[in-house]
Amino acid sequence: MIIEVRDVTKTFQATAALDRVSLRVETGELLALLGPSGCGKTTLLRIIAGLEVPDPGSGKVLFNGEDVTGTATGRRKVGFVFQHYALFRHMTVFENIAFGLRVRSRATRPRKPVIESRVRELLRLIQMENLAQRFPRQLSGGQRQRVALARALAVEPRLLLLDEPFGSLDARVRQELRRWLRRLHDEIHLTSLFVTHDQEEALELADRVVVMNEGRIVQIGTPDEVFHRPATEFVMTFLGNVNFFPGIVSDGSVLLMPAAEGHATGRYYVRPHDFDLSLAPGPGSLSATVVRVHSAGPQVRVELRCPGKESFLAEISQEQSRSLELKAGRNVHVFAREVRAFPVDGGAVHA
Amino acid sequence: MSSDRFRSVVATEPLVLRVALTVVALAFLGLFLLLPLAVVFGEALRRGVTAYFEAVSHPETWAAVKLTLLAAALAVPLNTAFGLCAAWAVAKFEFRGKSVLMALIDLPFTVSPVVAGLMFVLVFGLQGWLGPWLDRHDLHVVFAVPGIVLATVFVTFPFVARELIPLMQVQGREEEEAAVVLGAGPLQVFWRVTLPNIKWALLYGVILSNARAFGEFGAVSVVSGHIRGQTNTMTLHVENLYNEYNFVAAFAVASLLACVALVTLVAKSLVEAVEGFTRRSGSVRGGRSSA
Numbered sequence: 062m063i064i065e066v067r068d069v070t071k072t073f074q075a076t077a078a079l080d081r082v083s084l085r086v087e088t089g090e091l092l093a094l095l096g097p098s099g100c101g102k103t104t105l106l107r108i109i110a111g112l113e114v115p116d117p118g119s120g121k122v123l124f125n126g127e128d129v130t131g132t133a134t135g136r137r138k139v140g141f142v143f144q145h146y147a148l149f150r151h152m153t154v155f156e157n158i159a160f161g162l163r164v165r166s167r168a169t170r171p172r173k174p175v176i177e178s179r180v181r182e183l184l185r186l187i188q189m190e191n192l193a194q195r196f197p198r199q200l201s202g203g204q205r206q207r208v209a210l211a212r213a214l215a216v217e218p219r220l221l222l223l224d225e226p227f228g229s230l231d232a233r234v235r236q237e238l239r240r241w242l243r244r245l246h247d248e249i250h251l252t253s254l255f256v257t258h259d260q261e262e263a264l265e266l267a268d269r270v271v272v273m274n275e276g277r278i279v280q281i282g283t284p285d286e287v288f289h290r291p292a293t294e295f296v297m298t299f300l301g302n303v304n305f306f307p308g309i310v311s312d313g314s315v316l317l318m319p320a321a322e323g324h325a326t327g328r329y330y331v332r333p334h335d336f337d338l339s340l341a342p343g344p345g346s347l348s349a350t351v352v353r354v355h356s357a358g359p360q361v362r363v364e365l366r367c368p369g370k371e372s373f374l375a376e377i378s379q380e381q382s383r384s385l386e387l388k389a390g391r392n393v394h395v396f397a398r399e400v401r402a403f404p405v406d407g408g409a410v411h412a
Numbered sequence: 413m414s415s416d417r418f419r420s421v422v423a424t425e426p427l428v429l430r431v432a433l434t435v436v437a438l439a440f441l442g443l444f445l446l447l448p449l450a451v452v453f454g455e456a457l458r459r460g461v462t463a464y465f466e467a468v469s470h471p472e473t474w475a476a477v478k479l480t481l482l483a484a485a486l487a488v489p490l491n492t493a494f495g496l497c498a499a500w501a502v503a504k505f506e507f508r509g510k511s512v513l514m515a516l517i518d519l520p521f522t523v524s525p526v527v528a529g530l531m532f533v534l535v536f537g538l539q540g541w542l543g544p545w546l547d548r549h550d551l552h553v554v555f556a557v558p559g560i561v562l563a564t565v566f567v568t569f570p571f572v573a574r575e576l577i578p579l580m581q582v583q584g585r586e587e588e589e590a591a592v593v594l595g596a597g598p599l600q601v602f603w604r605v606t607l608p609n610i611k612w613a614l615l616y617g618v619i620l621s622n623a624r625a626f627g628e629f630g631a632v633s634v635v636s637g638h639i640r641g642q643t644n645t646m647t648l649h650v651e652n653l654y655n656e657y658n659f660v661a662a663f664a665v666a667s668l669l670a671c672v673a674l675v676t677l678v679a680k681s682l683v684e685a686v687e688g689f690t691r692r693s694g695s696v697r698g699g700r701s702s703a
Contacts, residue, residue, distance in 0.1 A: 112589055135595040147586035151608040161594035164604070216594055 062125050062219045062252050063088055064109060069120035071104050071113060078104040080276040081120070089250040091243075093267035095257055097299070101276040102256045103144075106222050109254065110134060110141050124219065140213030140251075142223040146205045148197040154208050155193040158183055161216035183211040186245075203234040210242075214251075223255035227262060239266055260300045264288060272296050294328060294403045303330045304373040330401045333362065336375035337396040338385060346394040354387050363387060365395060452670050455663035467661035468668065475641040476649035476665070479560065483632075483645065484625035487564040491621050492614070495572025500606070502573075503580030504588070514577075520569045528566050529634025532559055555637030560645060563631035568621040575617030576610055583609055612687040619683065623676040626669060 064086040071079040079101045086092050094102040107113040109122055111134035121130045129137055148157050162176045171179065184190045187207035197205055206226065213221060226242070227235040243266055246253060257263050263270045264284040272280045272287055272295075280292040291297040298305070306329040342348065349365040352372050356362075361382040366372040375395065385393065457464050467473065498517055502510060520528065534540045536553035546553060553559045587609065591601045607614075629647040636643045638652065646669055653662035 110593060112593070134592050135597070139593060141590065141593040143586050143590060145586060147590040149587055149590070149605055160591070160596075160604075164591070164594065164596040164600045212590075212594070 063123075064220060064252065064254075065121075065123040065126075066105070066109065067121045067123070069105070069108060069115040069122065071101070071108060071119075072116050077276045079108070079115075082276070082278055083120075084271060084278060084281070086252060086254060088252055091246050091253045091255075091266065091268045093255055093257055093263035093270045094273060095260060095263040095270050095299075096273035096279075098258055100273040102258075102273050103224055105273070106224055106254060106256050109220075110139050110222050111137050112141075138216065138219045140216065140218035140221045142206075142209045142213050142221070142226055144225040144228055146197075146209040148205055148208055148212070150197050153194050153196055154184070154189065154200070155180055157197070157208055158211045158215050160212065179215060183215055186214075187211045201234075202230045203238055206230065206238060210245075214249075219252070221251050221253040223253065225257060226255055227257075227259075235262075242266065264300070272299065274299075291401070294330070297330050297401060297403070302333050302374060304333065305330055306373075328403045330403070331373075331397045331399065333374045333376040334360070335397060335399040336377070337398060338363065338375060338377055338381065338387075339394045339396065340385060342394045343396065346396050349393060349395050351387055351389055351391045351393060353389055354382070356382060361387070365393070449670060452663055452666050455659060456667040458663075459660050463660050464664050464667075467658075467664035470661065472641050472644070473649060473661070473665055476644045476646045477668070479557065479642075479644065480626060480646045482557070483561050483564040484622055486561050487568050487625045488618060488622050490565055491568050492572050492618055494569070495574075495576060495617060495621075496614070498573040499576035499580050499610075502577050503583075504585050517570050517573050520567050525563075525567050525628065525630030525632075526634055529563055529631035532562055532566075532631075532635050536562075554635050555639065555643060557643065559635035560632050560643060563635045564625050564628055567628050567631050568624045571621035571624060572614065572617035575613050575620070579610055579613045612683055616680065616683050616687075619676055619679050623673065626672050 064084075066082060066084040069079055069082050070077065082101070082105060084105075094105060096102045104113060108115055111129070111132060115122070115130065121128055123129065124137070149160065152160070158180045159176050162171055162179065165171075170176075180193075181190070184193055187210065189204060189207060189211075192200065192204065197208070200208065210223075210226075227238060230238065239262060255266070264287075267284060269281060270284055270287050271278055274295050280287055280296050282290070287296060288300050291300065297303055339346065347367060349367045352364040352366050354361060354363055356379065359379075360376045361379055363375045363377065363382070364372050365375055385391075387393070456467075498513065501507075502514060502517075533554050535542055536546060536559065537543050538547060538554075540554075543554075551558075553562065587605050588601050591605045596604065627647065628645075629651075632645050633648055633651075636645065636648055638644060638648060640652070644652065646665055650662050650665045650669070653659075653665065
């Protein structure tokens with residue numbers, strides 16, 4: 062189903078949670094709404110579900126071209142997975158999943174055996190056939206998450222909305238469930254939106270990422286696009302680590318000389334993995350001192366400092382680190398392979 | 413973690429002190445709770461079982477019992493309904509004047525019952541605001557059964573709401589929202605999600621407010637007019653009998669009230685036990701559960 066959000070504004074007690082937001086989600090897409098807390102991403106999700114209404118006269122929500130702005134939540138046929146799952150605590154797993162079918166009006170309610178087989182099918186899908194009679198409090202976080210998902214899917218929604226689906230799980234379970242959800246999405250191709258503040262999660266899971274900040278959409282693109290071609294400084298700094306060099310850089314070629322007098326002024330960012338380190342100076346290189354070396358991990362992170370400047374971070378491979386014999390106090394020369402420049406008035410300039 | 417291990421660390425007071433504190437506590441309990449209870453039953457049965465049953469089955473006593481039952485039977489359901497609505501509104505929605513509503517709910521706790529009774533006399537009495545109008549239409553509130561019911565409703569007003577509000581605030585709105593997204597209508601949400609989640613607290617509130625309805629004296633005393641066989645509740649009847657030096661009858665009726673209190677205590681502990689059991693049964697697996 063195609064979801065369109067047009068010009069939606071939402072104000073809570075004089076603060077704008079959403080400021081003229083427009084968005085189009087294509088059929089079968091898995092879309093991430095990414096942003097820091099308070100950026101309006103959950104509000105947007107709740108407006109699409111119908112749990113919040115846009116400010117009067119501000120905008121519309123359309124499902125397949127049909128205006129649903131005034132349609133009651135229950136009639137929108139959406140599945141919603143809440144951040145803390147919101148499982149019915151007094152019902153078993155089975156009853157939780159069956160709920161959406163049981164509350165239907167008599168005319169549209171499936172017959173008992175049909176409901177039962179549908180629930181069994183979903184239990185198989187979430188690999189919890191043996192736990193049908195458990196209560197939510199008897200389940201682990203990951204299991205609750207899967208029950209919440211099955212409950213949402215039971216009503217055969219046209220759209221699946223997930224609010225911070227992995228937010229309250231520990232790291233290992235989160236990884237597992239993330240991959241499981243991606244596989245599930247590839248199987249059933251249900252148009253899905255999920256909210257997250259975790260950039261890694263958004264980049265790994267989503268077909269497209271919507272980056273939000275302060276109630277507005279800053280950039281929409283594939284994970285590659287938003288990571289490699291950030292539209293604004295905010296996107297650049299929010300996705301992954303960056304080093305910030307204010308103001309001064311040398312001309313045209315890819316050089317970085319924070320300490321030197323330069324021509325162009327602007328704001329410059331380099332990701333840690335875009336640095337090369339060498340013992341010999343070269344064209345455009347920068348002399349720096351190693352402050353600290355963190356080598357536990359797949360990459361070696363090196364904290365460097367140019368005389369009289371803030372320290373910055375470079376990431377190099379383990380072999381390179383060994384061959385350079387890096388340790389604190391050593392002098393090295395730094396090359397930046399890629400520098401991203403943002404003029405002071407916004408917009409990206411590829412340096 | 414066993415509680416024994418905690419005790420050995422925390423309780424380091426010498427044995428003498430511990431024994432002394434326990435004795436003081438038990439003595440206090442005996443003196444102010446158990447002894448009066450024993451006296452009530454002792455005095456009631458002093459002239460034997462026959463005298464006791466004679467006192468209890470006296471028509472005026474029966475009238476008092478019936479009136480008390482009627483007042484409770486009206487006040488408790490009314491306040492249950494009201495308490496549910498108020499708790500729902502306070503716990504699940506944000507609106508202006510919420511703190512005022514909270515304060516109003518607590519009002520019957522803070523106002524002396526006698527003042528409350530007086531309030532009703534001033535509003536509904538012959539010299540009161542609505543008195544002349546009521547009199548013209550031949551409606552009697554003060555010194556009649558409606559006044560007693562009103563006074564009982566007033567003093568039992570906060571119990572259910574007070575019991576439900578904190579629980580519903582902790583539970584939040586997410587489960588209701590989930591039900592709505594799944595297509596449940598407002599009534600289905602209430603019966604299938606909201607009510608099952610609060611049923612024990614609700615029952616607890618009902619028991620407390622019932623106990624209060626039976627035991628109320630001050631407010632009812634002011635609005636009753638003490639008309640025997642008509643506007644005498646059990647508590648008022650006990651006072652009347654006592655003032656007439658009819659001690660056996662007074663204590664016999666008092667013993668009925670004491671029985672109500674004992675039943676209430678048992679019911680309350682049962683509810684607590686069942687609630688505790690349903691909450692505990694089944695351990696939570698996995699380290700980090702959702703908040």
